[in-house]
Amino acid sequence: MADGCDVAMTSASRTSLPPRTARPRRRRGEPWLAAVAAAFTLGQLVLVRPDLGLGWDETVYVSQVSGHVPAAFFSAPRARGISLLVAPIASWSDSTTLLRVYLALLSGLALYFALRVWRAHVMPRVLALAGGLFASLWVTVFYGPQAMPNYWVAIGALACVGGVVRVRTNAGDRAAWRGVSAGAALMALMRPMDAVYVVLPLLVLALRRPRLLAVLVAGLLAGAGEWVIEAYMSYGGLAQRLSDASRIQGGLGWHLAVADQLRSLGGRTLCRPCTGSAPNPVVTLWWFALPVLAALGAVAAVRARRALPVLLPLACAVTAAVPYLFLIGYAAPRFLLPAYALLAVPVAQGLAHLVTAHARGTARALAVSLVAAGLACHLAVQYVVLEHTVHSSAANHEDWSRTVSALHTLGVRPPCLLSGYEAVPIAFYAGCGSAQTAGHDASTTAATLTRAAHRTPLAVLALPGDRPPAYARTWSAERAGVLHAYVAPSVGQGR
Structure with a gap:
């Protein structure tokens, strides 16, 4: 570790080498990046069990392309990029294990190629450190094999920003231009x-570079085109879809969500409402270290006259984090994945500077020891939180499975329809459709459900002690796992 960082920072302080002599250096860095990507993939398969059931949002995305369950209601903020990504598996197989393995392999491969974009401007071992820092976060490992869009926005951000850094240096770099457009399109698609x-x-940087501006805008439009078209076809227009999306997210505006994000770091996948105390300071220490190390890396890069490869991802990380820290009133750790991916580059430079800033001897050895010990403690904390998060998620999915078994026993079997509390994921597990009369997923009316109850096995789910909706109050109340199910009379007649 120390030798690698010595080479990295010594070389980083020099001027860029000519392209002809840079190629061997890039090739030498390939095994480091491949090792990071392989370790990331293996970590997902071992630490996040491939048989871990699908979460709530995952069931929505997967149901859009599944041949085994009806599509769930698709609310305004969602985009169909992740549904397209899982379609090669979900369209013909209902195996969660197969889907998890597919996504783990794909996410590891994507990380490798996104990091490769940076090879010309970040030394191989520093770049591998950056990839390792991002890939070792519990939130990255947890969401890598999940059918969720945030990790893929992070990958697109890495590729896009890295491509811009390269084309600013060499406008004839065709691969870099492809990285810019593909990265922007991937983010917008997700x-x-x-x-x-x-x-x-x-975009600010590209104002005086028409070609770069055109490629960025074209990439964004290519990725977001389907979302915009769908807005006019199904949501009343783009302005209405944006308005609905804002409303569903609690109304975009000034909301200081920094404390909420802090509370979510203990393994809460969704913090809404975000109450309770913050996790142990040991769990959140890395979060406060990020801006300090990133600033250190930025200062070192400016002094070495290699500012752009560090300052640009730092600026993009800040703008990526702003809406989730200051504009919405709830938190989820996955929201900040793009910011974490971009911050990894300046943070890795900062750590490398800590190691190389001292003269050889005792000071150097002490710096190496402290950095190594800090990284080891960081990995241990991430593993503990990840284990807790996986266990908690598995418990929730088991509750859903018990409810499904009870519903099937009661006669609520496909083709069937569920409404009420957590109806969306439970319906997916049960092979049913779902419909709500209120809330963010409202897609029908009470009258429509009442009519549907005469021809389709239908149940309304509620927590014990909660009253069912008016149209279901005369229906049979049955225990379904940890929930109560109000079963339409037609179900009992057909049993």
Whole structure:
């Protein structure tokens, strides 16, 4: 570790080598990047069990392309990029294990190629350190094999920003131009608004470079095109879809969500409402170290006259994080994945500077020891939180499975329809459709459900002690796992 960082920072302080002599250096860095990507993939398969059931949002995305369950209601903020990504598996197989393995392999491969974009401007071992820092976060390992869009926005951000750094140095670098357009398109395909926030510094930088501006905008439009078209076809227009998306997210505006994000670091996949105390300071220490180390890396890069490869991802990380720290009133750790991916580059430079800033001897050895000990403690904390998160998620999925078994026993079997509390994921597990009369997923009316109850096995789910909706109050109340199920009379007649 110390030798690698010595080479990295000594070389980083020199001027760029000519392209002809840079190629062997890049090739030498390939095994480091491949090792990081392989370790990341293996970590997902071992630490996040491939048989871990699908979460709530995952069931929505997967149901859009599944041949085994009806499509769940698709609310305004969502984009169909992740549904397209899982379609090669989900369209013909209902195996969660197969889907997890596919996504783990794909996410590791994507990380490798995204890191490769940076080879010309970040020394191989520093770049591998950056990839390792991002890939070792519990939130990265947890969401890598999940059918969720945030990790893929992070990958697109890495590729896009790295491509811009390269084309600023060499406008004839065709691979870099492809990285810019593909990265922007991938982000916009997964989460259009996140893509806009990430590229804001890039757009400012491109104002005097028409070609770069055109490629960035074209990439964004290519990725977000389907979302925009769908807005006019199904949501009443783009302005209405944006308005609905804002409302569903609690109304975009000034919301200080920094403390909420802090609370979520203990393994809460969704913090809404975000109450309770913050996790142990040991769990959150790395979060406070990020800006300090990133600033250190930025200062070192400026002094070495290699500022752009560090300052640009730092600026994009800040704009990517702003909406989730200051504009929405709840938190989820996955929201900040793009910011973490981009911050990894300046943070790795900062750590390398800590090691190489001292003269050889006792000071150097002490610096290496402290950095190594800090990274070891960091990995231990990430593993503990990851284990807790996986266990908690598995417990929730088991509750859903018990409810499904009870519903099937009661006669609520496909083709069937569920409504009420957590109806969306439970319906997916049960092979049913889902419909809600209120809330963010409202897609029908009470009258429509009442009519459907005469021809389709239907149940309304509720927590014990909660009253069912008016149209279901005369229906049979049955225990379904940890929930109560109000079963339409037609179900009992057909049993």
